[in-house]
Structures are given as structure tokens and as C-alpha cells.
Amino acid sequence: MKTTSLAGGGLLIGFNLFESCKPGVEPPVDLASLDYNDFNAFIKIADNGAVTIFSPNPEIGQGVKTAMPMIIAEELDVAWKDVYVLQAPLDTKNFTRQVAGGSQSIRHGWEPLRQTGATARQLLVNAAAARWGVDPRECTTKEGIISNAKGETLGYGDVVQEAAALEIPEDVALKSVKEFSIIGQEIPNVDLDEIVTGKPLFGLDYKKEGMVIACVLRPPAFGQKLVSVEESGARALPGVLDVIRFGDKVAVLAQDTWTAMKGKAALKAEWGNDEPLESTEDHDRILTDLLDGREFTTMRKDGNVEKAFAEADMVLERTYESPFLPHNCMEPMNFYADVTPERIHLVGPIQTPEGTAHQIAEVLGRDFSEISLEMTRQGGGFGRRLYGDFAVEAAEVSNLAKRPVKVVFTREDDMADGIYRPAIKYRIKASVRDGQITGYHLKEAAINSNMYGLIPNFFPAGALENYQVDVAKFDSKITTGAWRAPYTNFLAFAEQSFFDELFEQMGADKIQSRIDLLEKVKGTTDDRIQYSPGRMQEVIRMAAEKSGWGTPKEGVYQGFAAYYCHNSHVAEVADVVMENGEPVVKRVVCVVDCGIVINPSGARNQVEGGVIDGIGHALYGNFAFRDGRPQALNFNDYRLIRMNEIPRVESYFVQNEESPTGLGEPALPPAGAAMANAIFAATGKRLYNQPFVNALKDVKIPEKEIIG
Known part of the structure; x- marks a missing residue:
């Protein structure tokens, strides 16, 4: 900190980042100058x-660049x-599996990464034992030092x-x-210095x-095709190098981003379409018709739900609706490509490098x-960069x-040309x-739904004798795909809200009723069931406590x-208060x-970020289309x-010795x-549609109060 008197009076307090560095800190090692030996x-x-x-x-922000090396270093x-x-x-x-998706990186890498580190450690021990002329089993290691029974050491x-x-x-x-010394410790993100000092690290930096x-x-609307384009306005701009048409797209090349953006804006294109363009109103009607229709694919059917409904004392039926959602990564999409006759060099932010490389090879015939x-x-990725x-595009243009x-x-490109979370309706x-609950029937109607996966085998599957899951979809020209915690991000809200209302009407305890249902799953021989009833009961009890x-x-309400999703079990409790007549989390x-x-x-970080993401999108996330055009293009x-x-998020982890499971996504679905x-x-008001703000009108937190 430094203080400086101002000529006109007053005091200026400044902070010098470089002078504030701790004395005696050595500069980073030049890794390229070291004499390395490869172990694998x-x-x-x-x-x-x-x-x-x-x-x-x-x-993609999920921390694997720190966590995966930690696993190797532990066994090494x-x-x-x-x-x-x-x-x-x-x-x-x-x-293998160089993918960031499904919260599976650590789960799939756990054993192989441990074996990798342990194998290298054993090689080092064997080399030291050979030099000493002793049995490797007599040697021990600790923090890069090998010791033998005589007390001799080698690094x-x-x-x-x-x-x-x-x-x-x-x-x-x-x-x-019990021997772990790195795993389980608080380790700073390995990219932290680059992130906070602005060193080149992200795709946009390359x-x-x-x-x-x-x-x-x-195309400005999904379903449109390029008829013609007038390029002269773009080509006339200083700094524009070329204009290239490929398929129904036109690329403007320039030495800098701002000039390329101006050049694109100067293009005058004519667009056409062969079929009517879709609007959100169309999707709403189509999804309702699907729910009311009979063209369903049954994903799972246990017992006879119709018989259970016919013999019931009470039947509860509710419909839940969610809109399309964009991904809105902090860093917009970008990628570098250098295509030459000899090779194709690619650099950038991608969640599926192998699949993308294969796709480019196919498109270019290489x-x-x-x-x-x-x-x-x-x-950020959240599924968009899958x-x-x-x-x-970069490879084609290059x-x-x-x-x-x-x-x-x-940003407008990012929102208008996305791969969106599909609009979905559930009827339960x-x-x-x-x-006692005797029957349960879940119907899903979705836009472009092709990711049913294990959802029919999640809770309450196995807990009820009469249980059925049916799905139907509408094929749309609007591109859809995975959005953080695909499908479960909304299904968890629908099912857990439904159970809350069901238990309310039954006059049953909402915690104990869930525990009792899970108890019925214990000892099942149904290998389709993916969740653990015992582990789910434990997180429920711990969250209540x-x-x-x-x-x-x-x-406080x-x-x-x-x-359960992505192989992990999560329970959450939200505290809401009324401020100025409105509910606040x-x-x-x-x-x-x-x-x-x-x-x-x-x-x-993953848990708290997931909870906040889940709350924010459940409250506010809304994305509509009119004649195939997105109705929001930026954050205004x-x-x-x-x-x-x-809100304040308190995260707790069940301590056990089970192999790691997913963490980037599981905290999001229950939050809504x-x-x-x-x-x-x-409030006494049930919410059935997202975003909640439409039903609650203005949901706000007074600006005077910031909750850490």
C-alpha cells in the first residue's frame, strides 16, 4: 500500500501489485530447460x-486440471x-476418454491415474534398490525421497x-x-496465477x-437458408482481408476481431425457407398435444399403473414446463485452425477433442x-462445447x-447460434x-429429446410396485443438446416438487416419507437401479440435521x-424469507x-456454483423463439x-472411502x-413452470443487503 498527497488536498491510497509480492519468492522454473525423462x-x-x-x-472450470494430477502425484x-x-x-x-462431460472425468480416471502414479513410483524404487543392492520391498518413499532399511536416501x-x-x-x-497425503487436501487451482494476472490461457487468448x-x-432463423449475399460493403472496409461463403454461412476475415465484426455487419444477405418457421407458441401446443396423445415410447413399466389409479383413494396429477435455455459461457465460442496440405493444426476450448477432430477429418476429407x-x-462449457x-467452421474457413x-x-452469435437445452413438459x-403410494406414471414430451439415458431407473424406480415412464418427442430444426446436468436439471424440480405436494396432501412427513420409500429399494436384485438407497438416505438425514x-x-420457511444423478447423491434444503411481500432465498x-x-x-466450488446456477436459471432462465429467431441476443x-x-450456500460432504463419482453437475438439479x-x-403458492419469475412476478433481493 502507498499513500500520496494530492495537490488539491486529500489522500490517494494505491496498491502496487508487484511491490506487494512476498520477498524471496523465486521465479517459476523454466520447464523447457530441464533434462526430463519420460515415465509415461x-x-x-x-x-x-x-x-x-x-x-x-x-x-472447463470443473477443476480436473488440478484434481487429476493430484491423484497421480498421490500415488507417485x-x-x-x-x-x-x-x-x-x-x-x-x-x-482414453479425453472428454469433459457427464461429470465423469474423475470417476473414469480414478483407478488408471492411481496406477499411473504407482507404477512410476515403483520404477524409481526399483532403480534405487538396484543401486543399493537391496530388495525393493525394503524401501519406502515419502515426498520424492526413497529410503532403505539402513537409513540411506536417494531423491x-x-x-x-x-x-x-x-x-x-x-x-x-x-x-x-489412510495413507493419502495429497488427496483430501486444499490445493489451489494450478491455473490460479494465470487467471488472476491475465496471462494467456483461454482460447480467446491464443x-x-x-x-x-x-x-x-x-442464418438468423433456424430453418432458413442463404439465397444470396452482397459482399461489397464488407470488402470496402479497411482491414477486411477476404469474404468467404461456405454452405449457408459467410465468413469475413480481418487482422483483428473488431474489423471482422464490422465486416460481418456490413454484409447484406437474403434468406429463404422452404417450411414454416417455428415459434415458442408452436412448441407449447405441440408438447401439450404429445402429452395428451398416445404416441409414446415406454422406457420402463413395472406392474400396472392404470389398475393402481382405478383402485386409488386419491390420484394427484400435475404438469411441469421448462423453456429452451442457452449456455451463456463467459468465454464465447472460438477456435483456431491452420489447414495445410501436410497437416491440420487445431487449438481451442473444446469438451470433446477426439470427436471434434474426427468430425473435421470427415468434413475436409482428410x-x-x-x-x-x-x-x-x-x-465455461456446461455442455455447449461438447x-x-x-x-x-474454423477448419472449413482455414x-x-x-x-x-x-x-x-x-455474444450475439453465441446466443443466436447455440445448442440449446430443449423445451420439455413433464406430466406426473x-x-x-x-x-401408501401405489402407482406412479411419468410422461415426458420434449423437443429433439434423444437423451433419455438412465432417467427411468432413477428414484422412485424400484420403490413402487406400479411404475411407468413414457417419452415422446418433436423433431425441431432448432439445435438442442446437453445443458449442465442434461434433463435432470429440470426433471429433478418436477419430481421433487411433485413429491412435496403429494406428501403434503397425504399429511405425511416429507423427510421420513422419502426415507421410507428408499427403504423399499434395499436388497433389490434389479440391476437397472443406478442409485444407492442407503447413500441417498444418509444425505437426506445429514441435510435435515x-x-x-x-x-x-x-x-424462515x-x-x-x-x-441422484451423475453417480452422486445430493440433498438440499433452501431457506426462504419474505421481504417486501416477496419470497427471497x-x-x-x-x-x-x-x-x-x-x-x-x-x-x-463445484457444489456452490451448481446450486447458484440451479437457482438462477429456475428463477429467471427463459429463452423464446419467434419464427425461428431467438428473442434474446445479449444480457440486456x-x-x-x-x-x-x-444466497449463502453451505456445502457438506459425506466422508467415506467409496471411489469418487461426479461433482460438476449433481448439485444443480435439486436446487430449483x-x-x-x-x-x-x-407463500402457499405451488410453482409448476420455469422460470419462476413469471409466476412470482418480481422476485428481488434488496440491493442494500448482499449475502456472501
Whole structure:
């Protein structure tokens, strides 16, 4: 801190970032200058003991670039301070499942990554034992130091060259959970310095000599085709290098992004369509007709729901509706491509590098082996970057332009040319007889629905004798796909809100009733059931305890939800108060059973971010189409949750020794339901449609109060 007197009076207090650095801090090691030996595709160890670990999977903010190397470093038994982490490129020979999607990176990588680190550790031990002439079983390791029974020690760097030449051992021993010294510790994000100091890290940061920027004009409405385009206005702008038409798109190439954007705006295009263009009103009618119709695909049918309904004392039926949603990643879509006769060099933010590379090879008629793809850190993914359309565009434009190109989306491009969460309607019907739920029928009607997956086998499957799930879809020209926690992001709200209302009408305890239903699933031999009833019961009980369920402070109303998805069990309690006659979410308690928690700080980030994302989109997320055109193109038209509207989120993890499961998505689905059930407790109003703001009118938090 420095203070300076101003000439006109007063005091200026300044902060010098560089002078504030801790004294004696050494500059980062120049990794390229070290003499490395490769142990495998993941690990390089230098003769000075420095360890570089490559993180194979795309980093979209879910923390795998930190967590995956932590798993390797744990079994390698190296001090974390000696570890440097680098993003690995696409490498189909040495890596498997280089994908960021479905919250599966850690789950799938857990055992292979442990084996990778343990194998390298055993090689180092074997090399040290050979030098000492002792049995490797007499040696131990700790933080990169190998010791023998005589008290002699060698560092990993001392034996790295001999170790790298040894035969790969088989059946290496893995640590017990009690021996972990890195896993379970609070480890800062390995990219933290680059993020906060603005060093090049993201796709938009990437630059290459000779690279030009391309902004692409695409059809303004889904279902339209390009008839003609007048290019003269764009070509006349200083700095515009070329205008290239490909398919129904037109790319404007320039030396900088702003000029490319201006050039695209100067294009005059004529568009046509062969069929009527779709509107949100059309979708609403179509989905209702699907629910009322008989053209369903039955995904699961246990017992006879119709018989259960006919014999019931009470039948409850409700319909729940959700709109399309864009992904709205902080970093708009972008990708670099340099297509030459010899090779195709690709760089950028992508969740599916291998699939995208194959897609580009097919489009360009090239061999997959000619493609090299490097991944940058991604400013959000949420499923949008599972689809490599923007990367394919970059490759197509580069191929036609015969020069390296980076395609850059504007925010308007990002929202108008998205891969959206599909609009969905659910109709749920349940029967009660003699105080027990006897039947349950779930109908889904969705736009372009092709991701039914395991949803028919989630709770309450297995808990009810008469249970049926039917699905129907409408094929639309509007592009849809995965959106954070696909399908469950809305289904959890519908089902958990329905159960809350059902238990209310039954006069049953909302916590105990869920526990009782789960008890019926225990001991099942039905291998279709994906969730664990016991683990779900545990998170329910823990959430009730941590939130003070049933004994809130005066003026606080609580809502509960529990859900299983992405192999993890989650329970949440939302606290709502009334302010100025409107319900306000103040606190959410979230309990997660995701098995062993690799990095608690990263885990909390995922849980809290998921809860906030779930609450924000349930409250405000709305995206409509009129004649095929999106009705919101930027954040002045599309409402997101604001910082002073964010509740306090308390996250807790069940401590066990189960293998890790998903964490990037499971906290989002129950959040909307917990909030809706709390709003009912506060107002007596049931919510059936998202966004909730349409039903609640103005939901607001006074600006004077910011909740941390």
C-alpha cells in the first residue's frame, strides 16, 4: 500500500501489485530447460527432482486440471510443491476418454491415474534398490525421497535415468486411503496465477503468427437458408482481408476481431425457407398435444399403473414446463485452425477433442492421423462445447482461405447460434391407497429429446410396485443438446416438487416419507437401479440435521429436495424469507455423497456454483423463439442471477472411502426444487413452470443487503 498527497488536498491510497509480492519468492522454473525423462504419457521427472504431470482431460472450470494430477502425484508420492501441471494435447494412443462431460472425468480416471502414479513410483524404487543392492520391498518413499532399511536416501532425481530404462512392473501396490497425503487436501487451482494476472490461457487468448480473425454470418432463423449475399460493403472496409461463403454461412476475415465484426455487419444477405418457421407458441401446443396423445415410447413399466389409479383413494396429477435455455459461457465460442496440405493444426476450448477432430477429418476429407489438436482452458462449457460446430467452421474457413484462422463468436452469435437445452413438459400422476403410494406414471414430451439415458431407473424406480415412464418427442430444426446436468436439471424440480405436494396432501412427513420409500429399494436384485438407497438416505438425514430442518428461525420457511444423478447423491434444503411481500432465498444447505473428495476447495466450488446456477436459471432462465429467431441476443434481454441475489450456500460432504463419482453437475438439479418447495411453505403458492419469475412476478433481493 502507498499513500500520496494530492495537490488539491486529500489522500490517494494505491496498491502496487508487484511491490506487494512476498520477498524471496523465486521465479517459476523454466520447464523447457530441464533434462526430463519420460515415465509415461502423464509423467516427466527431471534429474533435479522436478515433476511435470500432464492433465489429459479438458478443463472447463470443473477443476480436473488440478484434481487429476493430484491423484497421480498421490500415488507417485511426490511433494506437491515439486509438481508442475501442463495441459496435455489430444493423444488417442496414450489417453482414453479425453472428454469433459457427464461429470465423469474423475470417476473414469480414478483407478488408471492411481496406477499411473504407482507404477512410476515403483520404477524409481526399483532403480534405487538396484543401486543399493537391496530388495525393493525394503524401501519406502515419502515426498520424492526413497529410503532403505539402513537409513540411506536417494531423491527421485538421483535415479530418474536408471528408472526410466527399467521394465514396467505389474501389479503395483496402491496406497490405502489412510495413507493419502495429497488427496483430501486444499490445493489451489494450478491455473490460479494465470487467471488472476491475465496471462494467456483461454482460447480467446491464443495467437499465432500469420493468424487472421474470422467472424461468421449465419442464418438468423433456424430453418432458413442463404439465397444470396452482397459482399461489397464488407470488402470496402479497411482491414477486411477476404469474404468467404461456405454452405449457408459467410465468413469475413480481418487482422483483428473488431474489423471482422464490422465486416460481418456490413454484409447484406437474403434468406429463404422452404417450411414454416417455428415459434415458442408452436412448441407449447405441440408438447401439450404429445402429452395428451398416445404416441409414446415406454422406457420402463413395472406392474400396472392404470389398475393402481382405478383402485386409488386419491390420484394427484400435475404438469411441469421448462423453456429452451442457452449456455451463456463467459468465454464465447472460438477456435483456431491452420489447414495445410501436410497437416491440420487445431487449438481451442473444446469438451470433446477426439470427436471434434474426427468430425473435421470427415468434413475436409482428410485422415485423422493428420490432425493435431491442443486444448486451452475454457471459460465455461456446461455442455455447449461438447459440440464442435465452431471448430469445424474454423477448419472449413482455414481450408478455403489457405491461411491460419481463428473463428470468434460475438455474444450475439453465441446466443443466436447455440445448442440449446430443449423445451420439455413433464406430466406426473400418482395414486394413493390406505395412506401408501401405489402407482406412479411419468410422461415426458420434449423437443429433439434423444437423451433419455438412465432417467427411468432413477428414484422412485424400484420403490413402487406400479411404475411407468413414457417419452415422446418433436423433431425441431432448432439445435438442442446437453445443458449442465442434461434433463435432470429440470426433471429433478418436477419430481421433487411433485413429491412435496403429494406428501403434503397425504399429511405425511416429507423427510421420513422419502426415507421410507428408499427403504423399499434395499436388497433389490434389479440391476437397472443406478442409485444407492442407503447413500441417498444418509444425505437426506445429514441435510435435515445440518439445516435445522423443522426448527427454523421465526420468519424462515424451508424447502427440501434430494436427487441422484451423475453417480452422486445430493440433498438440499433452501431457506426462504419474505421481504417486501416477496419470497427471497437466503440460504441453501447442500449435502453430497460423491465418494472420496479429491480436492475439498475445488469440490466446494463445484457444489456452490451448481446450486447458484440451479437457482438462477429456475428463477429467471427463459429463452423464446419467434419464427425461428431467438428473442434474446445479449444480457440486456436475457436475465441471469445477479451477485446480490445469490444466497449463502453451505456445502457438506459425506466422508467415506467409496471411489469418487461426479461433482460438476449433481448439485444443480435439486436446487430449483428445494427453492420451489420453500417458496410454497412461505407463500402457499405451488410453482409448476420455469422460470419462476413469471409466476412470482418480481422476485428481488434488496440491493442494500448482499449475502456472501
